[in-house]
Amino acid sequence: MSKPTPLSGFPEWLPAQRMIEQNVVERIRATFELYGYAPLETRAVEPLDQLLRKGETSKEVYVLRRLQEDPGARTDDSLGLHFDLTVPFARFVLENSGKLQFPFRRYQIQKVWRGERPQEGRYREFLQADIDVVDRDNLPFHYDTEMPLVIGDAFASLPIPKATILVNNRKVCEGFYRGLGLEDPDQVLRTVDKLDKIGPEKVAALLVETAGATDAQAAACLKLAAISTGDASFVDQVRALGVTNDLLDEGLEELVRVVDAGTEYAPGLIRAELKIARGLDYYTGTVYETQLQGYERFGSICSGGRYENLATSGNERFPGVGISIGVSRMLGLLFGHNALTISRSVPTGVVVALPAEELRPACDRIAQALRRRGISTEVAPAAAKFGKQIRFAERRGIPFVWFPGADGEPDTIKDIRSGDQVEADAATWAPPAEDLIPVVSKA
Template sequence: MSKPRPISGFPEWLPPQRMIEQYVIDRLRRTFELYGFAPLETRAVEPLDQLLRKGETSKEVYLLRRLQADPDAQTGDDALGLHFDLTVPFARYVLENAGKLQFPFRRYQIQKVWRGERPQEGRYREFLQADIDIVDRDELAPHHEAELPLIIGDALASLPIPPVRIQVNNRKVCEGFYRGIGLTDPDAALRAIDRLDRFGPQRVAELLMSTAGASESQAKACLSLAEISAPDASIDDAVRGLGVEHPLLDEGLAELVAVLQTAAAHSPGLCVADLRIARGLDYYTGTVYETQLQGYERFGSICSGGRYDDLASAGADRFPGVGISIGVSRLLGLLFGADALSISRPVPTCVLVALPAESDRPAGNRVADTLRRRGIATEVSPSAAKFGKQIRYAQRRGIPYVWFLGVDGEPDGVKDIRSGDQVSAQAGSWQPAAADLLPTVSDQPAPAAGRPPENLDNMPR
């Protein structure tokens, strides 16, 4: 068998990185639950007609087919795709289970998604997302749009990462403005403005004229709107200063100001209105969010979402919602690439039980079982080698403590192999230092492994 080659865009973290990822997941889950969100996991596949019915996603969907499937089939198992986000499957789930849910329904979902785009730093084809959504029946109160960025701000603030800034806009502001200046295809205008950071003003102006039917003066007005940014209610005056009027514009500005005022009262500086934020997916209808990680702005948003009114709808049943998604793999990939996250040890193990002889393994297992029942991660030495070799094994794995079984009536002892300090101990009562019980994640460089004392084979224990 030839040496396997990695597939680009499908990250496989090393164990220490996976431990950091699990730490992040646990922190996010805890914050979401503090705000009353219930856990949910949906299937990985959806019918293609559902995946393709909203937004420009046809080039991103991975097809799922059986090896012997009929290539021309368009129904059943032969017309399935892997979900490219968690919002579309969540909307389907709500429609299927509406009779069993209590509204407004608050859920969080931390799950893999697949997206067929070009892999690059912090952008993958298989990645983990952490989503929260609030949906209601028929009508969703706008205050929920102001609540979500506060939750995300608290969730990300619980992690050892750089500060974030959440940029907010409202689709109604943009659409009302475009209609107010006479454009008849506001969706096309939004898609053009969404490319502003990538293409620049001149090319976006050309897009507005070629795809949205804008005149040169209308394109200039659209770009003037996109240039407006403000951290507070002054956004209203800035937009009004462009001299455009439309009822939808009034409604959007009121909702946008409410989001900014709520955020300022909860977390000053967390949110800023940025009217170039459009979000490319067509299903957003109100507030939209993008989140910049300070120091990593060039990589784009690490968390985004918005309000949607019609995604979860079928016939007379309508469940408007608002959601936001953290790109967990994207966030971690950027920080791993910059060596900006570390973990205090590369294994969960806190204690290694050393063995004087192989015949002592049953006694070592009993000690390990007692420690584990008390929540102390423990493993028994893989071999009854000389003690120096067993200590070196613990050091290589980053295990801070080595447990020695008592012989000839002597009590057991436990050694902190970083300092060399050793004390007598009983498995039913000994407790490691609080900082050593579990690995800790930090934005500081990982500590270098200490050098064990010389002549380990003959050292006292």
């Protein structure tokens, strides 16, 4: 077999990186459960008509078909891999509404697929960690204020740079645009959402070209998008622009509640950023994006928002609010800058030295005794000089080597970092707590 060519956009972490990922996911999961979110996993595929009914996603969806599919077969029920976890969740709620207790709080940590152009921190297959709350008919607004607090706690549990959650409210934007006299606020939102990619001059030109804005209206939209505050002072800045609208008032009131809750809970966690729009069409109110300190140029690593009409069927409506951590996106950026490290590249904490091959059964019994007590252990791969077996452990960052006693002598264990060697019994010995499992930390 010739050497394979890597596929871009489909990350495959090395074992040490994979252990970091698992550690990060476990901490995120634990935080979600502390807030009472229940686990859920939905299927990887959805009908294409469901995937394409909300937002400009048609270019991102991977279609699923059999290799030997009959060319004449019906395709109206074609399937695609899901591009996020919110659309499948909405479908799940509709299918299972009679079995769920509302408000329903769930988390999902799953792979998703998008046909994007791969680049640093952006992949075509990646892991997301989502939380959402949905209710029947009406969802109380206090869940919008809770979302960033959960994420703030999740990020605080991780050895990553400081995170700032940027918040806005689409009602602020839409109300402002309508107050200006612009008749297609959705197009304005989509255009303003490109600010970081193409800059204000090109956004202004696009607003004139695609949204029917005058130069003055485009300038006003850019002034609104430039407002950024760490407290509720954004309200006065919006008012100073001289635009009035009832929806704008409603959005400002809601945004103040989110910012005030975040400021009280964790000062510096939340920032009102009025250029945030989010590209998916199903968001209707609060929207969130998250940046890591030092990595702002790479954009958001955690996003979401409020949606009123994503989960609807006939007269039934299940409004919700959710937020998603791009786990692969975040880790890809941090791995690329060598910002994370792990204390060893394998789970093993102890290597049992093998004096001779015929003693392997006795060494296996020692390893089993340690494993039964939750200590990750392996027996040396071959009977070699002890120096070579110690180097085997050193290369993998394994801290301890166990030496079986000979001729009635007690077993000993050596901390190969310090050189300390003491007598030990496999039925009672335990490593220090910090050596029991690999430790993830900032590099």
